[in-house]
Amino acid sequence: MSETYRYPHGDRLLVAIDCIIFGYDETGLKVLLVKRHIEPGKGQWALMGGLLNAQETLDEAARRILIILTGMHDVYLEELKVFSEVDRDPVERTISVTYFALINIHNYEHQISTDYEARWFSISHLPELLFDHAHMITYAKNKLKYKAALHPIGFELLPEKFTLTQLRNLYDSIFETELDKGNFRRMILASGLLIQLWEKDKSASKKGAYFYQLDEKKYKEKFNSFLNLTPNSKTISWQ
Amino acid sequence: MSETYRYPHGDRLLVAIDCIIFGYDETGLKVLLVKRHIEPGKGQWALMGGLLNAQETLDEAARRILIILTGMHDVYLEELKVFSEVDRDPVERTISVTYFALINIHNYEHQISTDYEARWFSISHLPELLFDHAHMITYAKNKLKYKAALHPIGFELLPEKFTLTQLRNLYDSIFETELDKGNFRRMILASGLLIQLWEKDKSASKKGAYFYQLDEKKYKEKFNSFLNLTPNSKTISWQ
DNA sequence: GCAAAAGTGTTCCGGATACACCCATGC
DNA sequence: GCATGGGTGTATCCGGAACACTTTTGC
Incomplete structure (x- = not known):
């Protein structure tokens, strides 16, 4: 008024x-x-x-x-x-x-x-x-x-193509933790937000890691729902 | 600047x-x-x-x-x-x-x-x-x-003393759902936020329902953490 | 072969869910 | 006794968490 x-x-x-x-x-x-x-x-x-x-x-x-x-x-x-x-x-x-x-x-x-x-x-x-x-x-x-912790916001900080290890390292930085490799992988793939590319990043390992990119459609669909994107979300607090 | x-x-x-x-x-x-x-x-x-x-x-x-x-x-x-x-x-x-x-x-x-x-x-x-x-x-x-859905904010809308049915009805209004009686009860009590009083509300039933009140200490402690306070939080979205 | 990172498998546990069931009481 | 809400029990299922294991490849 x-x-x-x-x-x-x-x-x-x-x-x-x-x-x-x-x-x-x-x-x-x-x-x-x-x-x-x-x-x-x-x-x-x-x-x-x-x-x-x-x-x-x-x-x-x-x-x-x-x-x-x-x-x-x-x-x-x-x-x-x-x-x-x-x-x-x-x-x-x-x-x-x-x-x-x-x-x-x-x-x-x-x-x-x-x-x-x-x-x-x-x-x-x-x-x-x-x-x-x-x-x-x-x-x-x-x-x-x-x-x-709740929305797939982290991708905004990465390049178009990224490996799952890069993504996990990012989340480690944000949450100041060390997420489990295997569990993180499964969790993030289960979210259905990523598309695997048939190209590998060989810079970090001999075996090479596949690049992934965001599935824009799924991303938009799911952006506003709650997504449990991190373990121990119970420990995250606010303000 | x-x-x-x-x-x-x-x-x-x-x-x-x-x-x-x-x-x-x-x-x-x-x-x-x-x-x-x-x-x-x-x-x-x-x-x-x-x-x-x-x-x-x-x-x-x-x-x-x-x-x-x-x-x-x-x-x-x-x-x-x-x-x-x-x-x-x-x-x-x-x-x-x-x-x-x-x-x-x-x-x-x-x-x-x-x-x-x-x-x-x-x-x-x-x-x-x-x-x-x-x-x-x-x-x-x-x-x-x-x-x-994440923080114990609902209590602010209720009187000091309330029954679990009143609380559940409030959450039903907020989330526009019908929460399960038993599960809601267990969930909310498991959060440790409530103290049971030895006084009953007989207005809504013959048996009467115990009043509860907030445990202010726990409330302050836990306010900022993620507390799954509703079933199907997966369906809640934002904006 | 070995190191190092990528990626997979497996077990365990607790919590969410659905739903059936008892309890107390006023009429 | 029976209807009504209060309150409890329980079987099932799923996902998180821990951690061991296999794979690939450059050196």
């Missing part, structure tokens, strides 16, 4: 979007951060963000911001939470709507825009961050863990 | 909060709506809402709004989603941060404030609603279903 209402003179309220962009490679989960070139907080590492424009929705704004930094269009993007502590931005009252994004790190090309100095950081070795951005990342990491 | 930025002259951006307030009685799930006394949309039913004040967080604003309408303080409240379609409010650009609240309908007292004309509506027979409020309710209903 919008009532007639004005913020006190001088109390502008800004609405920002910040994106927690996750990527994954053999060495683990990563977050993409940018170096801030303006005050306040100049020189600090921060999440990529921007302000909401008058003629766009928040989803559109988040996508716009993501494209500016990565040039990537078909990216998994989901609203996370609004951060609205009164003093979170020391200069102006700004609330920030956070989104988390999952991208295939290998499709990411550096220097899409020279306006931003961007770098991938391992999730376990983050630098000091702007404002409440560290909280945002922690929150996003938990949400990823939670959601990945 | 806040950059130096101004909305075009005349393009004020307002931040509103709208609360989807759920209640439950023997006849099913209910939502609390208020009749709007101001334009735009005067005379229409709407979610209870308000604007974000300069010196409060969104959580605080949501709680403030809930207290204005219901007078209730200890209420389950959770951020749901931000609605930001450009034209959702025909007069001013307003984004709305929605919260869903679960209250014990029997503690709700009418006429806390005579400023609002409030009424409970059955979730399945809603009137025409302001702006995008119908979408908000649909979204909230799904979220409730989703969350209640």
Whole structure:
């Protein structure tokens, strides 16, 4: 309900979007951060963000911001939470709507825009961050863990073709566990989400491991149902 | 990241909060709506809402709004989603941060404030609603279903003392199923969340059914873990 | 042949499900 | 005694979990 209402003179309220962009490679989960070139907080590492424009929705704004930094269009993007502590931005009252994004790190090309100095950081070795951005990342990491336990979200972080060992390593990173090889294999194949290719990855072993890819149809069908995608889901918790 | 930025002259951006307030009685799930006394949309039913004040967080604003309408303080409240379609409010650009609240309908007292004309509506027979409020309710209903399947959230809708049949009926309403009496009983007792009282409810049967209450300690401990709280959770989906 | 990763088999156990059955009581 | 909801028992089935085993191939 919008009532007639004005913020006190001088109390502008800004609405920002910040994106927690996750990527994954053999060495683990990563977050993409940018170096801030303006005050306040100049020189600090921060999440990529921007302000909401008058003629766009928040989803559109988040996508716009993501494209500016990565040039990537078909990216998994989901609203996370609004951060609205009164003093979170020391200069102006700004609330920030956070989104988390999952991208295939290998499709990411550096220097899409020279306006931003961007770098991938391992999730376990983050630098000091702007404002409440560290909280945002922690929150996003938990949400990823939670959601990945129930929905086939992990694939968004991998290339088109991947081996089951790569997939399992990814899940190990997300859940911070060591999943059983055989059980993981059976579980994930039983889900019916994967199509086996007749091509092998020989880089990691002599025998070679078959590549798999997502069955897009099944993926869309099953995305919103509960899928028990991890053992000991009982131990996963939220917030 | 806040950059130096101004909305075009005349393009004020307002931040509103709208609360989807759920209640439950023997006849099913209910939502609390208020009749709007101001334009735009005067005379229409709407979610209870308000604007974000300069010196409060969104959580605080949501709680403030809930207290204005219901007078209730200890209420389950959770951020749901931000609605930001450009034209959702025909007069001013307003984004709305929605919260869903679960209250014990029997503690709700009418006429806390005579400023609002409030009424409970059955979730399945809603009137025409302001702006995008119908979408908000649909979204909230799904979220409730989703969350209640995994976390012991349902109790928030019941009185302190309740029988297992009452609890089962509540879950039947939420999930739109008919749960098996015996299995539900075992499942819910096995969760360890309930304490049996030595008092019986004789209103529904001659034999009488024991009242139970939440074990607050266990409840807090287990709230964030995955608890399979419903059969056929496989069939629950999201969005 | 051996190491190393891929992939398979097998056993065990507990929980979900279906459904039949007793229990207590007011009329 | 009988109808009504409360509450218990139990056989079955399936999937998770642990872990041992076989396969393939480069060196």
